[in-house]
Amino acid sequence: MTFFESYDPAFDRFILGNAPVKRLASGFDWVEGPVWFGDADCLLFSDIPNNRILRWHAETGISTYRSPSNFANGHTRDRQGRLISCEHGLRRVTRTELNGSLTVIADSYQGKPLNSPNDVVVKSDGSIWFSDPHYGIMSDYEGFRATQELPCNVYRVDPATGQITAVLTDFNCPNGLAFSPDETRLYVADTGRMYQGDPTHIRMFEVGAAGGLSGGAVFHSINPGVADGFRLDRQGNIWSSAKDGVHCITPEGQLIGKILVPERVSNLCFGGRAKTVMFITATTSLYSIHLNCQGVQTP
Structure with missing residues (x-):
């Protein structure tokens, strides 16, 4: 079975010849938002239509982490190791405290409810950045149908004050987001x-020294499919979801290779002992593959 397509010798160095793409679990409806918890040696991810967050562990397999999850989608961890989640159902971003309680980070902007927060990242200064497209309120499949009251923006939450700022306002529907190393x-x-x-x-x-953004030109267009979610490795390469698998894109925007997956990929993250295992959420299944590169994964 062929697991890769290589378009440049630079991609070949990431590939381990005896490391296959493995299906770890299946039978879900639409999985998203994988995040690795190294201290617990497990992966959390969302099964959005079934309103639950699932846990995968190498020894025990799949278990339920949270149900209902308020139709949670994307996740990350902050610098204290706490889970940050985007919830379609209650249209908010939350933090799971170390004692298990939930803190609401953002649920409105300028007095209007958010649309359906989708993906989230935490910068080293503690600021939380998230995308807010309308997908979770356009039907009852991944949340609850509702009237859209805000544009589809990208927001930043100040770590000191909690103030929410719309930092990108010219997107049709922003989705996955990630910082360079x-x-x-x-x-x-x-x-x-x-x-x-x-x-x-x-x-x-x-990204400027004070956190301001400039530029915004098109960097790369995925084909086939879309860049739903993506993560970076330590060399700055972007590993993006696509219809046919995971695409590897250089910091210059060049596609150099693909990891082929038999289902449409929604998102991915790096994890494992050395952060060299890529975990892939793809439609109904969870996959993994060992690579010869390290992902940027915090903490």
């Missing part, structure tokens, strides 16, 4: 408004 770049996917046929691509912004 040195945090001088912010990559944001635009996956387009539902049913509208908008252009889809990844845009790249320069």
